[in-house]
Amino acid sequence: GAGVSQTPSNKVTEKGKYVELRCDPISGHTALYWYRQSLGQGPEFLIYFQGTGAADDSGLPNDRFFAVRPEGSVSTLKIQRTERGDSAVYLCASSLGQPSGANVLTFGAGSRLTVL
Amino acid sequence: GENVEQHPSTLSVQEGDSAVIKCTYSDSASNYFPWYKQELGKRPQLIIDIRSNVGEKKDQRIAVTLNKTAKHFSLHITETQPEDSAVYFCAASSRNTGNQFYFGTGTSLTVIP
Numbered sequence: 001g002a003g004v005s006q007t008p009s010n011k012v013t014e015k016g017k018y019v020e021l022r023c024d025p026i027s028g029h030t031a032l033y034w035y036r037q038s039l040g041q042g043p044e045f046l047i048y049f050q051g052t053g054a055a056d057d058s059g060l061p062n063d064r065f066f067a068v069r070p071e072g073s074v075s076t077l078k079i080q081r082t083e084r085g086d087s088a089v090y091l092c093a094s095s096l097g098q099p100s101g102a103n104v105l106t107f108g109a110g111s112r113l114t115v116l
Numbered sequence: 117g118e119n120v121e122q123h124p125s126t127l128s129v130q131e132g133d134s135a136v137i138k139c140t141y142s143d144s145a146s147n148y149f150p151w152y153k154q155e156l157g158k159r160p161q162l163i164i165d166i167r168s169n170v171g172e173k174k175d176q177r178i179a180v181t182l183n184k185t186a187k188h189f190s191l192h193i194t195e196t197q198p199e200d201s202a203v204y205f206c207a208a209s210s211r212n213t214g215n216q217f218y219f220g221t222g223t224s225l226t227v228i229p
Contacts, residue, residue: 031215042122042205042219043160056216091159095215103215105150105207107159 002026004108013082021077021091021111023091029056031097032075034067045091046090047074050067050088057095082115089113118143121206122220129196136221137223139206140188146208149189151180155202156223163204164191196227 005024013019030051035043045059049069052109060066062105064082079086089110095103119142122229123219139149139227147168152160166173170186173180182189193200206220 017190031216035219040222042221045218047217048216050215093217097215099211103148103209104162104165106162107118107152109159 001068004092004094004106005112006090006108010112012025013114015082015084015116017082019079019082019113019116021079021090021092023075023094023108025073025094027077029094029096029106030037030072031095031103032069033089033095034075034077035095037091038108043091044094046077056066063095068083070098081112082113084115087113087115118146118208118210118216119221120206120218121175122206122223124223126220126224126226128226128228131196133196135193135200135225135227136203137191137198137206137225138188139190139208139220140186141208141218142187143208143210143211143212144184144187145208148209149180149182150207150217151178151191152205152207152210153202154205159204160205184207193225197226197227198229201225 015062032049034046047057047067064080066079069081091110092108093105095105121126122139148218150165153163154160207217209217
């Protein structure tokens with residue numbers, strides 16, 4: 001697509017529920033990133049995919065968080081047993097992922113998650 | 117890993133004045149430094165970037181300078197306008213860390229008409 005698309009734009013759920021957030025990157029972008037942003041803070045790294053594999057998942061806060069990218073395009077961030085502290089805007093970004101580096105990162109509009 | 121620090125956290129300037137935001141980084145292997153502007157409720161948008169093989173880059177009213185020796189880079193906005201009001205984030209990236217991006221904590225810029 002022309003840009004990075006994220007759905008849903010807003011999600012309100014109850015504590016303990018399961019949530020899935022979807023990201024459709026720019027066509028041809030091999031690298032895909034998930035960030036979490038709380039109010040007044042910078043993007044906090046969660047996980048980064050190069051193709052289908054997770055190149056770096058060191059930012060996932062605990063085992064309730066999991067992400068997949070089975071065909072190297074669309075990615076889904078999955079959060080189990082949601083907690084109120086999970087409330088944030090979840091940003092997805094993509095880049096060409098060229099090994100030479102200096103890849104421009106383009107963000108989606110984010111999915112705002114509110115856990116009641 | 118890389119650590120990016122950004123200052124100031126808030127900045128208010130009169131319309132027409134200049135604004136400067138500074139970032140430092142720790143990993144000497146970092147070679148790409150983008151700046152993002154984020155308006156309230158919107159996505160971060162790339163406004164300018166610089167690669168480690170140059171010391172300065174300018175695009176109309178905005179410019180970025182890079183000092184690799186001191187490991188710091190700065191965003192300069194001249195002739196500020198009210199529409200420049202937003203949160204600005206710096207970031208650093210290195211192919212040595214798998215093209216990972218590390219962000220500063222942001223600067224909230226307010227341009228007073």
